[in-house]
Amino acid sequence: MPTTSPQALARRITRMQESATLKMSQMARDLKAEGHDVISLSIGEPDFDTPQHIKDAAIKALNDGFTKYTPVPGLPQIREAISTKFKRDNNLDYDPSQIVVSNGAKQSIANLSLTLLDEGDEVIILAPYWVSYFEIVRLGGGKPVVLLGGIENDFKVTAEELAGAINENTRMVLFSSPCNPTGSVYQHDELEAIANVIAKHEQIVIVSDEIYEYINFSGKHVSIGSFPQVKDQTVTVNGFSKGFAMTGWRLGYIGAPTWIAKACIKIQGQFTSGATAFGQMAGAHALLSDMTPTHKMRAAFLKRRDMVIELLEAIPGMKVNRPEGAFYIFPDISAYFGKSADGMTINNSSDFAEYILNKGHVAIVAGSAFGADDCFRLSYAASEEQLREAIRRIGECVGELG
Ligand code: PMP
Numbered sequence: 001m002p003t004t005s006p007q008a009l010a011r012r013i014t015r016m017q018e019s020a021t022l023k024m025s026q027m028a029r030d031l032k033a034e035g036h037d038v039i040s041l042s043i044g045e046p047d048f049d050t051p052q053h054i055k056d057a058a059i060k061a062l063n064d065g066f067t068k069y070t071p072v073p074g075l076p077q078i079r080e081a082i083s084t085k086f087k088r089d090n091n092l093d094y095d096p097s098q099i100v101v102s103n104g105a106k107q108s109i110a111n112l113s114l115t116l117l118d119e120g121d122e123v124i125i126l127a128p129y130w131v132s133y134f135e136i137v138r139l140g141g142g143k144p145v146v147l148l149g150g151i152e153n154d155f156k157v158t159a160e161e162l163a164g165a166i167n168e169n170t171r172m173v174l175f176s177s178p179c180n181p182t183g184s185v186y187q188h189d190e191l192e193a194i195a196n197v198i199a200k201h202e203q204i205v206i207v208s209d210e211i212y213e214y215i216n217f218s219g220k221h222v223s224i225g226s227f228p229q230v231k232d233q234t235v236t237v238n239g240f241s242k243g244f245a246m247t248g249w250r251l252g253y254i255g256a257p258t259w260i261a262k263a264c265i266k267i268q269g270q271f272t273s274g275a276t277a278f279g280q281m282a283g284a285h286a287l288l289s290d291m292t293p294t295h296k297m298r299a300a301f302l303k304r305r306d307m308v309i310e311l312l313e314a315i316p317g318m319k320v321n322r323p324e325g326a327f328y329i330f331p332d333i334s335a336y337f338g339k340s341a342d343g344m345t346i347n348n349s350s351d352f353a354e355y356i357l358n359k360g361h362v363a364i365v366a367g368s369a370f371g372a373d374d375c376f377r378l379s380y381a382a383s384e385e386q387l388r389e390a391i392r393r394i395g396e397c398v399g400e401l402g
């Protein structure tokens with residue numbers, strides 16, 4: 001086979017799906033560049049800027065000479081700050097040596113997949129799931145086992161349903177709470193019941209993605225790793241992108257049992273060496289300083305959530321629940337399947353997203369990317385004006401379906 005042929009690519013990349021969230025936001029950018037008035041509600045990115053005091057900490061760190069390679073798992077300053085944060089906010093005891101800082105939580109999860117999975121190991125992914133979980137698990141050789149929670153239970157999977165999906169090949173359970181794409185928050189009792197199930201299977205590692213921790217409207221965030229029965233089986237993933245509006249800084253981390261932390265350090269040492277030095281200093285500062293900007297962002301998201309729900313509920317056929325965190329709404333649109341407009345029939349969530357983008361110039365993401373083809377994801381990390389106009393357009397497009 002000629003090396004210039006696309007068939008010469010490795011199987012691991014040819015069978016990989018492109019990230020639907022990133023693809024959709026690129027399509028929106030392209031349409032905008034052609035001069036169309038596009039509103040993009042496709043990407044999960046706070047529309048706020050990073051708080052000034054965090055930027056100032058990065059500038060100071062640069063001026064102080066934090067411009068070199070750091071230890072692979074992170075500078076002592078940030079590992080200590082994260083250890084303190086875990087204790088303070090999550091009732092989790094991770095020694096700084098159990099913390100690994102990476103280039104975004106995305107890399108943290110990739111490290112875990114590559115270090116923990118062997119060919120054929122099963123990973124139960126609670127669905128609807130964040131788009132990248134599926135491909136990251138497959139890249140590690142794992143077999144994704146998707147367990148879908150329905151809208152009637154706020155898209156959450158119960159402990160009983162989880163128990164039914166576990167077998168001797170199950171190696172990992174992976175989920176986010178608050179959840180991307182649904183905004184659902186697993187509450188104390190639900191997590192405790194799940195912990196009780198997993199504690200019976202010591203070969204299972206829980207990967208608990210808590211990156212939306214600070215965007216929780218339902219009270220105190222609960223970390224599953226704080227239940228003693230699963231403490232030694234849990235890896236807690238978190239990052240700075242959402243709570244501190246730091247998506248472009250590429251800074252995420254885990255707290256993990258020592259043997260897992262060591263393995264992640266080993267793989268990261270061969271892949272990226274670690275996160276940016278001055279970014280780490282700013283991250284340490286962010287965790288240990290005033291959280292008022294984060295609380296203000298959460299209040300703004302809550303206000304938008306209520307507005308978005310009210311507007312969407314007014315559209316006939318749109319089924320909406322009331323998520324308790326993150327900045328997503330995940331409406332069920334199956335009522336429109338089989339209906340047509342402009343010569344196009346809507347048969348699934350991808351058709352719906354395409355129709356809304358092309359006709360209404362609003363970018364959303366098809367639920368199929370998250371393992372739930374009856375739904376679509378709308379990110380309300382946008383201004384109230386944009387949200388109002390976008391939902392008006394969605395309503396207009398839907399009104400033409402017949
Ligand atoms: N987990 C979830 C649930 C997310 O929504 C995101 C956002 N892309 C990530 C992980 C990755 O975040 P980052 O790499 O920006 O830290």
Ligand code: GLU
Pocket residue numbers: 019021022042043044045130131132180
């Ligand atoms: N987590 C965000 C999202 O779901 C960012 C995009 C991505 O990394 O996939 O839209």
